[in-house]
Amino acid sequence: MTEERITPGKSKKSSALLELLRKNISQYFMFIALIGIMVIFTITTKGVFISSRNISNLLNQMGYIAVLAVGMTLVIIIRHIDLSVGYLAGFLGAFSAIALTFWGWPVYAVLPVVLILGVISGLLTSTPIAKLGVPAFVSTMAAGLIFRGALLLVTMGTGTIIIRDRLYNAIGNGFIPDLKLFVLPGNRHFLTLLIGLIFIILYIVNAVKSRNKKLSYKFDVLSPPLFVMQLVLVSVIIGYIAWTLSGYNGISWSLVIVLLVVGIFQFITTKTPLGRHIYAVGGNPEAAELSGISVSKITYIVFGAMGLLSALSGIMYASRLHSATTTAGLGFETDAIAAAFVGGVSAAGGVGTITGSIVGALVMMSLTSGMNLMGIDISLQYIVRGAVLVLAVVVDRATRKNR
Numbered sequence: 001m002t003e004e005r006i007t008p009g010k011s012k013k014s015s016a017l018l019e020l021l022r023k024n025i026s027q028y029f030m031f032i033a034l035i036g037i038m039v040i041f042t043i044t045t046k047g048v049f050i051s052s053r054n055i056s057n058l059l060n061q062m063g064y065i066a067v068l069a070v071g072m073t074l075v076i077i078i079r080h081i082d083l084s085v086g087y088l089a090g091f092l093g094a095f096s097a098i099a100l101t102f103w104g105w106p107v108y109a110v111l112p113v114v115l116i117l118g119v120i121s122g123l124l125t126s127t128p129i130a131k132l133g134v135p136a137f138v139s140t141m142a143a144g145l146i147f148r149g150a151l152l153l154v155t156m157g158t159g160t161i162i163i164r165d166r167l168y169n170a171i172g173n174g175f176i177p178d179l180k181l182f183v184l185p186g187n188r189h190f191l192t193l194l195i196g197l198i199f200i201i202l203y204i205v206n207a208v209k210s211r212n213k214k215l216s217y218k219f220d221v222l223s224p225p226l227f228v229m230q231l232v233l234v235s236v237i238i239g240y241i242a243w244t245l246s247g248y249n250g251i252s253w254s255l256v257i258v259l260l261v262v263g264i265f266q267f268i269t270t271k272t273p274l275g276r277h278i279y280a281v282g283g284n285p286e287a288a289e290l291s292g293i294s295v296s297k298i299t300y301i302v303f304g305a306m307g308l309l310s311a312l313s314g315i316m317y318a319s320r321l322h323s324a325t326t327t328a329g330l331g332f333e334t335d336a337i338a339a340a341f342v343g344g345v346s347a348a349g350g351v352g353t354i355t356g357s358i359v360g361a362l363v364m365m366s367l368t369s370g371m372n373l374m375g376i377d378i379s380l381q382y383i384v385r386g387a388v389l390v391l392a393v394v395v396d397r398a399t400r401k402n403r
Contacts, residue, residue, distance in 0.1 A: 030343055030359045033388070037363060041370030049370055052247035059245075060172070062365040063254035064089070064316040066358050068336035069343070070265050071309035073357040074302045076340055077282040079349035080129065080136035082303065083333050084144035085310045088121055090329025091151040093314030097161040097324035098154060100168060107167045115311045121147070122307020123300055130296040130303075144333070152326060161324040172320030175249040176256065188243075189250030196242020200235045207231060254316055258358070261309065266354045278302065283350035338385065339364050342392040363388070 041049040048054060068085055075082045096114045099105040105113075125143040128134035155161065163169060179191045207230075214221050222230060245251055269275035280288040281298045289295050313332065318324045343360025345352030364385060371381045 030356060030363055030392075033342070034359060034363050034366065037366045037370060041366070041373065045370065045373045048373055050244070052244050054369065054373070055241070055244045056248045056252065058362075058365055058369045059241075060252050060254045060320065061369070062361050063172070063252075063258050064313040064320070065332065065335045065339060065365065066258045066361040067261055067309050067313045067316065068332055069339035069357040069361045070261055070354055071302075071306035072333075072336040072340045073343070073345050073352050073354055074265070074269070074278060075136075075306055076337075076345050076347070077278060077349055077352050078298060078302055079282055079285065080299070080302075081337070082125070082136065082140045082306050084125055084140040084147055085306060085313075085336060086329040086332030086334075087144050087147035087151060088118065088307065088310040088329070089314035089317060089332055090324075090327075091147045091154070091314070092118055092121075092311045093318035093328050094151055094154050094161065094324040096168075096315055097163050097318055098158075100163055100165050101161055102158075107165060110168070111315065114315060115308055118307040118309070118311025118314075119304045120307070122303040122305070122310070125307070126299050126303030130299040147329075151328065155324065155326045159326065163318060163322050163324070168315075169319050169322050170253060171257070172254055172316050172318075173322075174253045176251050176253065178250060184246075186247060188246040189248075190246075192246040192250040193242055195251060196239055196246075199242075200238050203234060203238065204231055207234075254320070257312070257316065261312070262354055262358055265305075269354055274301070279350055335361075335364060338389045338392075341389060341396070344396075346396050347393060360392075 038050065068089065072082060072085070092114050095117065096110050099110045099113070100107070121143075125140055128139045129136050176191060178189050179194075182190055184190055184193075207227075211221050211227060221227070269278065277288070277293045277298055278301075280291070280293055281295050285295050288298075314329070317328060317332075321328075339361035340352065340357045341347070341360070342363050343352070343356035343358065345357060345360075367385055367388065368381065371384065376384075
């Protein structure tokens with residue numbers, strides 16, 4: 001009987017790899033959950049879940065929550081919470097509907113005004129937090145009640161407001177045009193496939209650059225085989241989504257908006273001093289203040305961005321429904337918070353990524369879509385989604401000490 005001799009170098013590499021995986025288990029959790037959900041619902045719905053039409057509808061439905069999840073990620077990173085975003089989105093969506101339908105404003109005037117109102121609302125909501133030290137839970141809950149009342153007030157005499165502006169409604173229902181350079185089998189959308197290819201190339205280039213940079217600073221990274229597996233897996237997922245969408249109507253304008261928001265905020269949080277300051281405040285507010293970072297200024301900026309994204313979410317939701325309703329925004333904040341936590345944001349602050357929260361939003365929306373296709377009662381849907389959220393928080397708590 002022979003014994004395998006483990007060299008010190010090999011043992012050290014193995015332990016380093018295990019430590020790396022353990023530190024990032026909360027991030028891997030969301031991908032494992034997403035893959036598991038897709039496999040289960042593909043089997044139980046006999047392939048309907050992964051059809052081009054359903055995947056396209058799923059991504060469109062995810063849009064307004066994904067946008068909110070981006071802002072909520074920043075809010076939670078700096079150790080706060082925002083319970084007002086749902087009704088703020090509903091109120092500003094109704095405001096845009098009134099401006100278009102009753103005041104006769106053009107779309108190009110309505111959109112910037114609504115977005116500016118969102119920023120102002122976010123700044124006002126954050127003032128008690130930044131200046132008086134009022135807990136965010138209290139301040140944002142009060143703001144949410146105010147926005148809820150404002151929504152009911154502006155829709156009191158009209159009820160549901162039907163939006164007939166085709167350009168506005170295209171935001172939530174339209175698709176990008178095709179280039180028509182080639183006639184592909186199955187009449188697939190060529191521009192969607194081209195965009196998918198570009199995203200794969202950009203992802204690989206950025207991943208390689210990031211890995212090389214970490215190596216130059218002697219940080220722990222995945223071994224070459226695992227890194228290649230990661231590149232292949234993510235590239236296959238991107239390619240599959242592009243191929244699937246090309247079989248329906250292509251990429252929607254709603255998805256384009258989400259990708260732009262993700263790209264902008266991902267750049268801000270990873271490539272700019274502002275992003276570093278946000279994480280510093282979330283990691284240790286007292287130390288950040290002592291190092292010259294204004295915590296109140298960062299609070300204003302983050303809540304202002306949250307207000308901006310709430311306004312954008314309200315526009316996307318109203319345009320998708322072709323209307324503004326008295327119940328618009330109900331539960332939006334819960335879905336955004338759930339997406340952030342499932343995406344790997346830590347309840348303790350200082351940890352989380354924009355892209356992770358988008359995957360979290362996709363996980364939660366996939367759950368809803370799959371259970372709807374299976375005809376599962378809404379009461380059980382809430383229980384399942386709540387259980388997934390609890391599991392995500394438990395994973396965060398269990399791995400926090402290893403970060």
